[in-house]
Amino acid sequence: MAPLLTAEDLTYIYSPGTPFEKAAIKDISFSISKGEFIGLIGHTGSGKSTLVQHLNGLLKPSSGRVLLDGEDINASKEASRRARFRVGLVFQYPEYQLFEETVFRDIAFGPKNMGLSENEIKSRVREAAAQVGLDERSLELSPFELSGGQKRRAALAGVFAMRPELLVLDEPMAGLDPVGREEILACIESFRESTGSAILFVTHSMEDAARVSDRLIVLKDGAVLTQGNPREVFSQSAELMKAGLDVPQVTRLFMELASRGIPLSPSVYTVESALEEIIRLKEGGQC
Amino acid sequence: MLKDITLGQFFPGKSAIHRLDPRTKIICVMAFVVSIFVSSSFLGYGISFAFLGVCIKISGISPKTVLKSLKPLIFILIFTGILNMLYTPGRELASFWIFTITAEGIRNAVFMILRIVLLIASTSMLTYTTSPIALTDALERLLSPLKKLKVPVHEFAMMMTIALRFIPTLIEETDKIMSAQKARGADFDSGSLMDRAKALVPILVPLFVSAFRRADELATAMECRLYHGGEGRTRLNTTVMTSLDFRAFVLVGLICLASCLSGRVVSF
C-alpha cells in the first residue's frame, strides 16, 4: 500500500547566513501509512517540534520534500492549502489558542475556514465534541469557563472537526495529571476509531509512546536515532538511555535483572508483559 | 519570523563610555541635544560631529552600526530636505513650475538634515552603550525628586522593566498562536483590509488572555518575593558617580558651549 505521507531527507536550517545558523533537523526520512499510530520521541531540542511543522507546510524545508499521497505539499499554493486541512496539527498547550465566544464556535473555526456548509459544520462540531467527551451544554459556554482538562479537550476538538487524515499532536498531555493524561489518550483513540485516521503522537515519554503506538521514531539532535516497532526500539534501551531519554521503570528493572544473569528479555516496556515474562520464567523454573 | 527582531540595541562593552554612570550619559545626551537645537552655525555642527565621532571611536561600536540606525529615517531625511529647500524664501537660484530653489533653502536643508542625523546618532549612542535595565534604573533615580510631587516614578520604572522582560516572551507566544491558528486554516495574508483585521481576532484574544494570566501569576510571584512597592527597596547594582563622570560633564559642557557660541565667532 502506498504511504499516506512520506518525508524525504528533510533538513531545516534556522537563520541561514547569520552567526546563529543552526540545523534544527537534518536528513530526516520516514513514512506514515493510512490509519497507523506512530510515536515520535525525542527530548527538548531534538527537533521534534520543528519536524511536525513541516508535515502540514507551516515550515518549508531548506531541502528535502514532504509528499502527501505522492504529491509535494510545497509544490504550489493550492497543494499547501490542501495539506493544511488533510494534516491536522495540535500544538503544545493547545488550550491557549481558544478565542471564540462559545466552545461551539471555537470548534467550528477550522471547518469554517475549510469553507464547509453550515449543516456540515454543525454535524462536525457535534461529532468532534462527542469524540472528546464534551456535552451539549458545555458547547454553549465560553471556552474560558471550562476547567483545565476540558479546555484542552475543546482545543483538540477544534482540530478533530477538520477530520484530518493524519492527526499530529505535539505533547498533547504535557502538564496534566494522570487522570487528565488518560482522558486525552482516550480522546485520541476515539477519534482514531471513528475516522480511521493516522496519528503521529509526539512525546518525550517513552512510556506513553510505547503503550499506544504501532511504530516508534526516535529523534536525537535533529536526526533519526532509530525507528521500528516498540519491541525493536526497546531492544536498544541502553542506547536510548544514553541519548537522554527516559525509558520506563520496568524496562530499567529488566535491564538490571538481565545484567545480573537472569535470562529475561530486556526489551519489556509494559507492566503486563513484565508480569508474563516473570511468571513464564518462574513456572519454567529456569533459574 | 517575529523572533528575529532584535530589541534594545545594546552592545555590551567595557569602554570608558560604557563605564560612565547611565545618569551621566542621559544628562550628557540631553545637553548635547539642546546644544544641537541652539547652535546655528556649520562650525558648531562641525564641532558636534567631531565630538560624536570621537565618542563612537572610544565606545568601540562600529560606525556602520551607527549609520544603520539612520536607515529607517532616510525617508524623513529626504522629505525634510526637500521641504526646506523649496519653502525657504531668499535669493532665488532656480525656479520651475511653482517651485523656487533659494540659496537659503539649500543651506537650511543641509542644516536640518545634519541636525536630525546628530540627534539620532547621539541618542542611539546612549542605547547602544547602556543596557535597557540600567537606563530604566537611571531614569528612576534621576526622576526620583518627582516622587515628592506624588508622581509614581518607581511604578513606571517597574512597568518598564517588566515590559522589557516580557516582550520576547510575548513575541514568541504570538508566533506560536499564529502557527496554531494557521494549522486550523486561518489565513492572515489575503483578503480585504477588513478581512485581515478580522483575521487578527484569533491571535489577539488568546494573546490578551495569556497576558492577563501571566500578569496575575507574576504579581503573585512578586508578592511572594516580598515586593511591596519602591519604598525601602535597595538595588544590587548601584552606580556611583566617579571622577570619570565629572570629567565627562565638564567635557560635554565645554563642547556644547563651543558649538552654541561658534555662530557668534564666524557667520558660516
Next chain:
Amino acid sequence: MRSIVSAEDISYTYPQDENQASPAALEHVDIKIEKGEFVAVLGHNGSGKSTFAKHLNAILLPSGGAVYIDNMDTRDQSLLLAIRSRCGMVFQNPDNQLVATVVDEDVAFAPENMGLPPEEIRRRVDACLETVGMTEYRDRAPHMLSGGQKQRIAIAGVLAMEPSILVMDEPTAMLDPSGRREVMSAVLKLNREKGITVVLITHHMDEAAMAQRVIVMSRGKVALEGTPKEVFSKVDEIKSLSLLPPQTVELLWRLDKKGYSLPLDRLSVSECADTLEAFLKAKD
C-alpha cells in the same frame, strides 16, 4: 512548641463565581511538617493540594482553623513579610516568576525588596546561583534559557530570601524529563545539604518517592499519609484515588495477586531487582 509548618484544622472555600468551575476547597485539614523534613503532597487535579500550598505563605487565608509558620499566624497582616521571607514559594510556570531581563538582577529581586545593602545582595545572589548550579548563566536573559534552567533561577530567586521552608507548587509539571531531573536534584541538594524544609506539591510518583514523607490529598482532605514505602504499598487505595503507583510496585502487586507472596514496598529499580532475583532463584 509548634512544628515549623503547622496547619491546624484548616478549611477553605473559594468565593463562588457562578459559571466558573471552582477549585477544590479544604475541609478540616491537619498537617504538621518538621524542620528539615522533605514532604511530598500528591493528589489529582482538584484534590486541594495547590490550595493547601497557597495557605503556607498567606496567599490564601483559612476560613476556619489556622496556619502557623515558625509560630507566626498567617492571618496576622503585620507578619506577612516575615512569613513570606521564612517560607519561599516556587510556582509551576517558570516564565511567569522571573521579573528582570538579566538572571543576576532577577535573583536579586527579593533581597532588593528586603532593603539589604548592595554587598549583601551580591553575596546572596552569588551563593544562590552557585547552589542551583547556574553561576555561568548569570549574565543571560531569562527568555534564552531552557525550562529547567528558568525554574532553577526561580528557585535561586526564592532562596535569596534565605528561607527555612521552600514550598513548590508543581515545579516540574511544565518541564521535560531532563528539566525535571535538574530541578529535582537541586531540590534534594537544598534539603540534604542546606537543611531546608521542603514541601513539594506534585503529581509525579517518582518525585514523591524521593521524599521522606508523602501526603496524598483527595477532595480537600488528607487521604493517605506515611513514608513513600508505606503509602505506595497501599496499591488498592492509591488506585482508588486515581493515582498510579511506581511500576516496580505495580509489578510486585500483580505477582502478589497471582498468589506469589512478595513484599510490595520496593520503589527503586535496584530494590525491586533484589527481591525478584531472590524470588526467581528460590526453589519452592
